[in-house]
Amino acid sequence: MITxxxxxxxxxxxxxxxxxxxxLPSGLLVGLGLALLNIYGGLWMRRFSAVxxxxxxxxxxxxxxxxxxxxxxxxxxxxxxxxxxxxxxGIVSSxxxxxxxxxxxxxVSGEQMTAARAIGMSRWKAIRFIIxxxxxxxxxxxxxxxxxxxxxxxxxxxxxxxxxxxRRAQQLSATSQQPFLAFGTAxxxxxxLVFATNRLxxxxxxxxxxxxxPV
Amino acid sequence: xxxxxxxxxxxxxxxxxxxxxxKDISLDVNQGETIVIIGPSGTGKSTLLxxxxxxxxxxxxxxxxxxxEITCKDCNEDVVRQHIxxxxxxxxxxxxxxxxxxxxxGLTRVKGMKKPQAxxxxxxxxxxxxxxxxxxHYPGQLSGGQQQRVAIARALAMDPRMMxxxxxxxxxxPELIGxxxxxxxxxxxxRMTMVMVTHEMGFAREVADRIVFMxxxxxxxxxxxxxxxxxxxxxxxxxxxxxxxxxxxxKEKQKGGQ
Numbered sequence: 066m067i068t069x070x071x072x073x074x075x076x077x078x079x080x081x082x083x084x085x086x087x088x089l090p091s092g093l094l095v096g097l098g099l100a101l102l103n104i105y106g107g108l109w110m111r112r113f114s115a116v117x118x119x120x121x122x123x124x125x126x127x128x129x130x131x132x133x134x135x136x137x138x139x140x141x142x143x144x145x146x147x148x149x150x151x152x153x154x155g156i157v158s159s160x161x162x163x164x165x166x167x168x169x170x171x172x173v174s175g176e177q178m179t180a181a182r183a184i185g186m187s188r189w190k191a192i193r194f195i196i197x198x199x200x201x202x203x204x205x206x207x208x209x210x211x212x213x214x215x216x217x218x219x220x221x222x223x224x225x226x227x228x229x230x231x232r233r234a235q236q237l238s239a240t241s242q243q244p245f246l247a248f249g250t251a252x253x254x255x256x257x258l259v260f261a262t263n264r265l266x267x268x269x270x271x272x273x274x275x276x277x278x279p280v
Numbered sequence: 281x282x283x284x285x286x287x288x289x290x291x292x293x294x295x296x297x298x299x300x301x302x303k304d305i306s307l308d309v310n311q312g313e314t315i316v317i318i319g320p321s322g323t324g325k326s327t328l329l330x331x332x333x334x335x336x337x338x339x340x341x342x343x344x345x346x347x348x349e350i351t352c353k354d355c356n357e358d359v360v361r362q363h364i365x366x367x368x369x370x371x372x373x374x375x376x377x378x379x380x381x382x383x384x385x386g387l388t389r390v391k392g393m394k395k396p397q398a399x400x401x402x403x404x405x406x407x408x409x410x411x412x413x414x415x416x417h418y419p420g421q422l423s424g425g426q427q428q429r430v431a432i433a434r435a436l437a438m439d440p441r442m443m444x445x446x447x448x449x450x451x452x453x454p455e456l457i458g459x460x461x462x463x464x465x466x467x468x469x470x471r472m473t474m475v476m477v478t479h480e481m482g483f484a485r486e487v488a489d490r491i492v493f494m495x496x497x498x499x500x501x502x503x504x505x506x507x508x509x510x511x512x513x514x515x516x517x518x519x520x521x522x523x524x525x526x527x528x529x530x531k532e533k534q535k536g537g538q
Contacts, residue, residue, distance in 0.1 A: 176368070176370065176372050177372065177374065177375070179335060179368075179372065180368065180372035180373070180374065181374070182335065182358075182361060183333065183335060183361055183365075183366040183368075183435075184361065184362070184365075184385075184386040184390060184434065184435065184438055185358050185359065185360075185361040185362030185386065185390045185438065186358065186386070186389065186390055187358050190389055190390070194385060194389050195374050195376075195385075198376045199374075199375060199376045202376065275375060275376060275418050275420055276418050276420060276421055277418075277420035277421065
């Protein structure tokens with residue numbers, strides 16, 4: 066039955082969304098930390114984060130995914146494929162999110178820091194209460210782009226055997242000889258997910274815009 | 281006259297690379313005094329101001345606030361800056377905060393004041409600069425003059441021992457300068473201790489207790505407005521003032537008659 070067929074693939078949606086929901090926030094956390102270290106952390110931290118970013122962005126995500134998977138799911142640490150896969154994607158994404166946040170942080174004028182320090186704020190407080198809130202607003206549009214990349218790249222964990230959308234579509238395609246229906250359904254689900262995410266973030270971006278018009 | 285020194289700058293020198301900004305400058309700021317620093321651009325006036333609250337570190341020399349050195353290695357500069365308010369040429373309001381929050385943020389995040397008290401204090405400071413009705417507006421919704429007045433309120437809210445003004449009206453449209461000068465003039469009359477860099481000579485003459493003329497990284501001469509404007513001792517001072525008055529001639533002549 067075609068409804069059974071389609072619903073089998075749709076059941077993978079929760080896993081796909083789950084992978085993205087682990088990868089994006091963990092990538093954000095690590096990326097934010099690295100961006101702050103890159104800008105405010107002194108010479109060695111700047112070098113470290115720059116090299117990290119270069120390496121992570123210079124290798125195909127699927128290759129990193131395999132390497133990280135065998136680290137996270139090896140003898141020392143033994144995570145399930147879902148967690149190992151999502152966290153690996155998070156690490157890959159952290160480098161891109163670092164660059165997004167770095168750009169946003171640098172776009173906030175250095176004079177905002179001066180003004181914050183002038184009323185007696187420590188560097189850290191100035192970053193937290195003055196610089197970051199402005200940088201995050203600037204980061205939302207490029208971050209929306211990264212969110213859709215991570216959503217789509219979540220399909221890579223299929224290679225680790227995680228039963229997400231693509232994995233299920235591939236199984237059905239093999240058993241039913243209906244590749245177009247199987248992968249077409251997968252494509253449609255991905256599209257809806259990415260579209261909805263981008264619209265949501267557009268809305269957030271619009272809502273967080275600072276008023277400039279005189280009232 | 282018994283004078284009570286609030287801030288003392290001693291033999292300050294600032295060098296950027298091979299460029300000596302100023303050398304061996306000393307200046308005492310007395311309680312309740314309004315000092316106006318004038319001089320051609322590039323003579324280190326703004327840098328001197330920034331050395332006073334340690335936004336820029338002098339290469340050598342010391343600064344004392346209420347008799348205590350603030351340039352020492354383990355001095356807490358964040359605490360020092362709470363006591364020295366600063367107003368910038370470009371206002372530098374926090375763009376993501378309303379006028380009220382701009383004034384409040386130092387109270388809540390730096391002084392650790394509770395929200396209700398901070399709100400009350402911030403509203404009081406906004407009223408002082410005549411902007412209570414703009415409390416909910418973001419910087420992008422305010423005119424330059426209004427932004428600068430919020431910036432003054434933000435600095436005043438910290439109850440500073442003294443205020444520094446770095447060309448506070450230089451970035452303003454001419455018709456907005458007056459509202460900012462009015463606020464500053466009121467502060468001078470309230471005997472707030474102030475050091476300002478400005479090119480508003482009419483204003484300087486009106487409110488200053490002391491005018492300091494700086495050129496090429498050193499203080500050429502200083503004195504009361506009358507001494508400096510009417511009886512300058514140095515040729516350079518005379519030349520500078522002559523150029524400035526030529527520029528703002530008509531305005532000066534009107535005020536000069538009083």
